[in-house]
Amino acid sequence: METNVYKDKNKVAQEFSKFFSDLVQGKEIFHVALSGGSTPKVVFDVLASSFKDRIDWSKIHFYWGDERCVPPADDQSNYKMTVEHLFSKIEVPKGNIHRILGEAEPPREAFRYANLLEINLDRVDGTPQFDLIILGMGDDGHTASIFPHEIGLWNATEHCVVATHPESGQKRITITGQVINIAKEVAFLVTGDSKAEKVREVIQKEGNYDRYPASLVSPTSGNLRWFLDQAAAKGISLDRS
Structure with missing residues (x-):
């Protein structure tokens, strides 16, 4: 695991964008699963403004790790x-x-999207393998759309499942743990001091960390990177880079 800490959300976006550009460089085709949230929004702005002409976008295929219905x-x-x-x-x-059809009937869409991944991506032991999965982490320790109250979905045999937001009851489509952990690269983008407690518990395996889906992210490749701002990282004792 590699932990990278930067001054603020904008610096996180700049450094992740450089990482992304370098990762894509030289690839004939590149499959990435995107995340929602405020930090990816800033990343997308940086990619569009500073990397628009530095990346060959025609080689990149875009998917989503989760989507609201x-x-x-x-x-x-x-x-x-x-x-x-x-x-x-x-x-x-x-x-x-390759968007998740949030307007479609959820169980049917979860099945369709899983099938799309199986068709489009190379598979390792039957599981579709992304070149990169971008993840966020909620204040409650959830990642993708697997929430603590449904942590069992992480180990679902399906590649995509229907999840339920614990407060609103909103249905969501999400990839599952086997897809996340088989990816070649996994990157967390986490900013803001509201995330600091869970960041500390997950990274340092403290407190109730094992109740948080984010703690289950452990790619078999070993290529797990955290991109944090100082506010989110204030509780960790790892070396900052």
């Missing part, structure tokens, strides 16, 4: 956020964008 024009849609902050500002073939 809302139409694509809904303000809660991760897809809509990505269109507004990235896709509308770069040249990317429409065929390279």
Whole structure:
């Protein structure tokens, strides 16, 4: 595991964008699962403004690690956020964008999206393998859309499942633990001091860390990277880089 700590959210976005650009360099095709949230939004802005002409977007295929079950024009849609902050500002073939159909019937869409991953991605022991999965972490320690009250979904045999938000009851489609942990690279983007307690517990395996889905992220490749700002990292005692 590699932990990278930067001054603020904007610096996190800049450094992750450099990492992403370097990772894509030289690849003929690159499959990435995106995350929603405020930090990826800033990352997408940086990619669109500073890396628009430095990355060959035609080689990148975009997916999502999770999506709210809302139409694509809904303000809660991760897809809509990505269109507004990235896709509308770069040249990317429409065929390279593989969105989760949030407006579809959830169980059927979870099955369809799992099948899409199985078709499009190489598989390792039957599990689709992304080149990179980008994750966030909630204040409650959830990641993708696997929440503490449904932590058992992490070990689901399906590659995509329907999850339920613990407070709103909103349905979401999410990839599961086997897909996350088989990825070649996994990167957490976590900022803000509201995340500091869970960051400390998960990274340092303290307190109730094993109740948080984020603690279960452990790619078999060993390539797990945390991109944190100082506020989110204030509780950890690891060397800062």
